[in-house]
Every structure is written in C-alpha cells, then in structure tokens.
Amino acid sequence: MNDDILERIKSLAGEALVEIKSPEDKRIYVKVKPEAIVDVARRLKDELGFDMPISAGGTDYPKKNVIELFWAIWNSGMNKVVILKCEVDRDSPSIESLTGVWPGVQKFEREMWELLGVDFKGHPRLKPLLLPEDWTEGYPLRKDFDLKPYRAKWGDRI
Amino acid sequence: MTTPIKRYSPFGEIEEVGEGLFKLNVGPQHPISGQGRFIVLTDGERVFDIEVDIGYSHRGIEKILEYKTFVQGIVPVERMVMLDTSNILMGYVGAIEKVMDIEPPPRANYIRTIIMEMNRIVSHLYALGLLSESAAWNPAVFLWTTADREPFLDLLEMLTGARWSYSFFVPGGVRADIPRGFIERLKATLDWFEKRIEVYEEAWIYNELFRMRTEGMGVVSRQNAIEWGLAGPNLRASGVPYDTRKNEPYAAYGELDFKIVTHTAGDSYARGWARVEEMKVSIDIIRQAIDNMPDGPVRVRMPPRPKPGEALFRVETGRGEMNVYIVSDGKEKPYRIKISPASFRNFYTIEMLPKTQEILLADVPVLIYSFDPWFLDADR
Numbered sequence: 001m002n003d004d005i006l007e008r009i010k011s012l013a014g015e016a017l018v019e020i021k022s023p024e025d026k027r028i029y030v031k032v033k034p035e036a037i038v039d040v041a042r043r044l045k046d047e048l049g050f051d052m053p054i055s056a057g058g059t060d061y062p063k064k065n066v067i068e069l070f071w072a073i074w075n076s077g078m079n080k081v082v083i084l085k086c087e088v089d090r091d092s093p094s095i096e097s098l099t100g101v102w103p104g105v106q107k108f109e110r111e112m113w114e115l116l117g118v119d120f121k122g123h124p125r126l127k128p129l130l131l132p133e134d135w136t137e138g139y140p141l142r143k144d145f146d147l148k149p150y151r152a153k154w155g156d157r158i
Numbered sequence: 159m160t161t162p163i164k165r166y167s168p169f170g171e172i173e174e175v176g177e178g179l180f181k182l183n184v185g186p187q188h189p190i191s192g193q194g195r196f197i198v199l200t201d202g203e204r205v206f207d208i209e210v211d212i213g214y215s216h217r218g219i220e221k222i223l224e225y226k227t228f229v230q231g232i233v234p235v236e237r238m239v240m241l242d243t244s245n246i247l248m249g250y251v252g253a254i255e256k257v258m259d260i261e262p263p264p265r266a267n268y269i270r271t272i273i274m275e276m277n278r279i280v281s282h283l284y285a286l287g288l289l290s291e292s293a294a295w296n297p298a299v300f301l302w303t304t305a306d307r308e309p310f311l312d313l314l315e316m317l318t319g320a321r322w323s324y325s326f327f328v329p330g331g332v333r334a335d336i337p338r339g340f341i342e343r344l345k346a347t348l349d350w351f352e353k354r355i356e357v358y359e360e361a362w363i364y365n366e367l368f369r370m371r372t373e374g375m376g377v378v379s380r381q382n383a384i385e386w387g388l389a390g391p392n393l394r395a396s397g398v399p400y401d402t403r404k405n406e407p408y409a410a411y412g413e414l415d416f417k418i419v420t421h422t423a424g425d426s427y428a429r430g431w432a433r434v435e436e437m438k439v440s441i442d443i444i445r446q447a448i449d450n451m452p453d454g455p456v457r458v459r460m461p462p463r464p465k466p467g468e469a470l471f472r473v474e475t476g477r478g479e480m481n482v483y484i485v486s487d488g489k490e491k492p493y494r495i496k497i498s499p500a501s502f503r504n505f506y507t508i509e510m511l512p513k514t515q516e517i518l519l520a521d522v523p524v525l526i527y528s529f530d531p532w533f534l535d536a537d538r
Contacts, residue, residue: 026406027470029468051384051385052384052385052387053387054387054472054479054481054498054503055470055481055483055496055498056498057483057496057498059485059493059494059496060494070483070496072470072481072483072498074400076384076398076400079405079406081470081472083470083483102385102387103385103386103506103510104385104386104387104503104506105387106506107502107503107505107506108498108502128213129212129213130212130213130216130537130538131213131216132213140218140221141220141221141494145221147218147221147222147225
C-alpha cells in the first residue's frame with residue numbers, strides 16, 4: 001500500500017534506509033540508520049509534510065543488544081502516520097534529538113532519556129520528568145529492570 | 159549574598175529567584191485534580207515561564223503491562239483516567255485486537271460507541287465545571303455539571319455494573335449485552351440533557367462576562383498547535399479539523415454521520431465552547447447508534463496468543479487523541495506497550511504559551527483549566 005509515498009521516502013532517505021513497509025493504509029514504518037535520523041526527519045517534514053508528533057518511545061532488545069526508538073508523526077495533509085525508527089547501541093545509547101525538527105517531541109524524548117537511558121544530544125531540557133529527582137535504581141523500561149522487588153507486600157502477583 | 163526568601167501563601171510556596179522575580183509553586187496538591195505542580199516564574203504581574211512538573215502519581219503502567227496477560231492489563235490501564243475509563247480502555251483493547259487480528263461483532267461495536275460517548279459527556283461536563291470555577295465564575299456551574307453527570311453514571315452502572323472503571327470492554331467485544339429498559343431510559347436522559355445544554359449556553363457560553371474573561375486569552379495558532387502536538391478539542395479549537403473518530407474510524411464511528419466541531423480562534427473561550435458543542439455531537443451519535451444497532455452476539459473468542467508484530471492504534475478520548483503502540487513477540491504477554499495520552503501532549507503547549515504571548519498571573523488558572531489537563535493521564 002501507499003506505493004508512491006514509499007517510493008518518495010526511499011529516494012529521500014537514500015542509503016540511510018534500513019527497512020520500509022506499509023502493512024495498512026494509514027501507517028508507514030520506516031527504519032533508518034541512526035546517524036541520518038535528523039536529516040531524514042527534516043526531509044520528511046519539509047518535503048512530504050509529516051508535521052505533527054503524536055508519540056515517541058523505545059523498546060529494549062537485550063538479545064540483539066539494541067534499543068529501538070520510534071517517533072510517530074502524523075501528516076495533516078495526507079492523514080497518514082509515519083513511524084520513524086532507528087536502533088541505537090544498548091551499551092551507550094546516544095542519538096541526536098529531533099526537537100529541532102518537531103518541537104512537540106520534547107517531553108517524549110525526555111521520558112525516553114529517563115526511563116530507557118537514551119542520551120539525546122542537543123535536547124534543551126534533559127531532567128527528571130516522571131521519576132523522583134533522586135532516583136538511582138536504573139532505567140525502569142529496560143528489560144533487565146525487575147519489577148518483583150517493588151511488588152506490594154499484600155500480594156499483587158506479577 | 160542574599161538568601162532566597164521562602165514564604166507560604168494560600169496559593170503555594172513562593173521563592174525569590176532574582177531581582178523582583180519569583181517562582182510560584184502551584185500545587186502539588188490538587189492544583190486541578192490529581193497531583194502535579196505548575197512552577198510559574200513571575201514578577202507579580204507578568205508570567206515569564208510555566209514549567210509543568212508531572213510524575214507525582216507515576217505508577218509505571220507501561221512496565222506493569224509487560225508482566226500481565228492481555229486481559230489482566232485491562233485493570234491497570236483503566237486507572238489512568240477515572241472519568242473517562244472506557245475511552246482510555248478502548249485504546250488498549252483496540253491495539254490488542256489489531257495485533258491479534260480479530261474483529262469484534264457489529265453489535266459490540268455499537269454498544270462500545272454508546273458507552274464511549276456517554277463517557278465523553280461525563281468527561282466534558284467535569285472539564286467545563288472546572289473551567290467555570292477557575293474563571294472565578296459562579297461555582298454553581300461546577301455543581302450543576304457535577305449533578306448532571308449523575309444520570310449518566312447511573313445509566314452506566316445499570317449497563318456495566320459500576321459507576322466507573324467498568325472493565326466492560328474486552329478484546330473481542332464487550333462483557334454483556336444491553337439490559338432490558340436501558341434504551342428507553344437512555345433516550346429520556348438524552349432528551350432531558352439536550353435542554354440542559356441550552357441552559358449552559360445561556361448561562362455561560364453566550365454570557366458577556368464569561369466572554370470578557372476568556373476571549374483572546376492563551377491563543378494557540380493553527381501552525382503552533384500542529385507543531386507542538388496539541389490534542390483533542392484544544393486542537394480543533396485552533397482550527398485543525400482532526401478527530402480520530404472521523405479520520406481513523408474505530409468501533410461504529412465509520413458507519414455514523416456526525417460533524418467535527420472546529421473553531422478558528424484558538425483561545426480559552428473557543429476551547430470551552432468546543433466542549434459544549436461536542437456534547438451535542440455526542441448526543442447525536444448516541445441517538446444514531448441506538449437507531450442503527452444490529453442484533454447478534456457481543457463477543458468473539460480471543461486467540462490465546464497474538465502473532466509477532468507491532469501496531470499503532472489511535473483513539474479519541476475526552477481529552478484528545480491517545481495512541482497505543484504495541485509490540486508483540488508472540489507470547490501471551492505484550493513485549494512492550496507505549497501509551498501516549500492526550501494530556502502529556504497538552505502540557506507541552508501550556509509550557510510553550512508564555513514564550514509566544516504576554517500572559518498575566520491572574521489569567522493562569524483559566525488558561526490552564528481551558529486545556530482540560532489531567533495529571534493522572536500524563537503520569538501513567
């Protein structure tokens with residue numbers, strides 16, 4: 001589906017493209033190399049009109065030793081959502097911030113920095129958002145963070 | 159060296175940070191509803207910065223869901239917003255249905271639509287009550303709206319067994335069919351509520367005093383609304399005709415005919431007005447759903463495990479669009495669920511407003527309430 005848009009994304013991403021698919025009409029999944037993320041994001045916004053950030057987050061894959069990040073961007077003209085992804089190294093995850101392209105991802109990136117431990121270079125406000133300011137017990141959304149010690153003594157079986 | 163002054167006022171803690179500049183802590187105990195804090199940088203009259211400090215009720219729902227099966231996850235997800243549980247739950251259940259590749263029966267879709275629209279009315283009523291209260295408006299309006307929620311909560315209790323947190327939607331349909339006598343009572347309630355909306359408009363929306371208080375305040379332009387990722391009635395009040403119910407229909411919305419409420423002003427008044435008009439649209443949707451409701455089963459069997467894959471499901475909650483991104487590795491528990499609620503996005507706009515226009519300290523409560531923010535929603 002969406003063959004013409006897929007072609008245009010392929011040509012603007014060029015060699016940075018890792019994977020692209022569109023399993024349903026209103027979703028386009030694009031995976032690119034991390035070093036090209038800002039460039040691809042800017043061209044997606046300027047040339048194809050993907051302008052409104054609706055979500056961003058990350059998934060931890062300890063077996064592959066990567067963290068997969070995604071930014072979901074809605075296109076107000078075409079009414080489609082692109083899910084822009086990239087993989088960063090799990091040992092020292094670091095990537096350029098996309099706040100310069102889409103200001104609305106600011107809080108989402110802050111959350112990823114806090115809960116997954118991904119460093120965003122050029123982010124204007126990296127400070128604790130959801131966790132306490134003196135939190136030192138690790139990154140909760142990573143898979144090796146175990147929830148069992150936190151379970152209530154009165155027996156929530158998780 | 160001057161030591162910072164710390165004083166306690168009825169409005170919160172005040173701290174002097176520079177020459178004539180103060181940090182005013184609004185919160186963290188119930189600045190609106192729930193726990194959260196607005197740190198307002200002011201010289202006593204003008205506001206230079208608003209920082210939203212959320213996380214006081216962070217429960218780690220996304221992490222908890224990784225430890226629960228798909229059906230067990232219903233309970234923590236619902237607790238995100240107590241006023242609007244069914245719309246929130248629809249996002250989670252819809253995402254599971256997408257990744258499981260099942261389709262609920264048509265009758266279940268219509269029942270879901272009716273419950274979600276009743277929930278939207280309940281949610282908007284509460285938002286309007288808080289907005290009127292913050293505008294130093296007659297607190298009676300808050301009591302009216304709170305009282306007018308009751309008939310809807312009673313109806314929801316009749317249908318689902320609980321006034322809120324119903325756990326009524328399950329992957330594959332709804333838990334039960336409509337009880338006898340429910341439709342007649344619902345129709346009568348809608349007829350009564352339609353007249354109540356006229357009262358609100360008369361007392362409030364067309365009222366000169368309320369207009370003077372809110373018009374032209376906190377203007378978000380169309381361009382900014384899109385760039386900052388504003389959601390819901392706030393986005394539509396800025397002139398962006400986006401409504402998930404229309405743009406990406408789920409449940410029975412694709413088969414019903416309704417309009418998207420948009421305004422172009424983008425100020426606090428437009429955001430309040432949009433909510434009143436949306437309640438009228440909700441009444442219209444419920445009536446159509448009652449008339450067109452098909453017969454048949456209300457639940458299909460859910461397969462024990464989904465296929466490995468991912469999906470992004472968008473849903474229009476009372477406060478705006480929420481989306482759920484789900485990654486499944488083929489097991490009976492989700493590998494990762496990312497919930498992006500509406501308030502999380504709306505808070506960013508509140509932070510950005512003082513950077514684009516002059517805001518006075520006296521306007522801050524009205525400004526914030528007009529976005530209908532909800533801390534529990536953003537904290538997860």
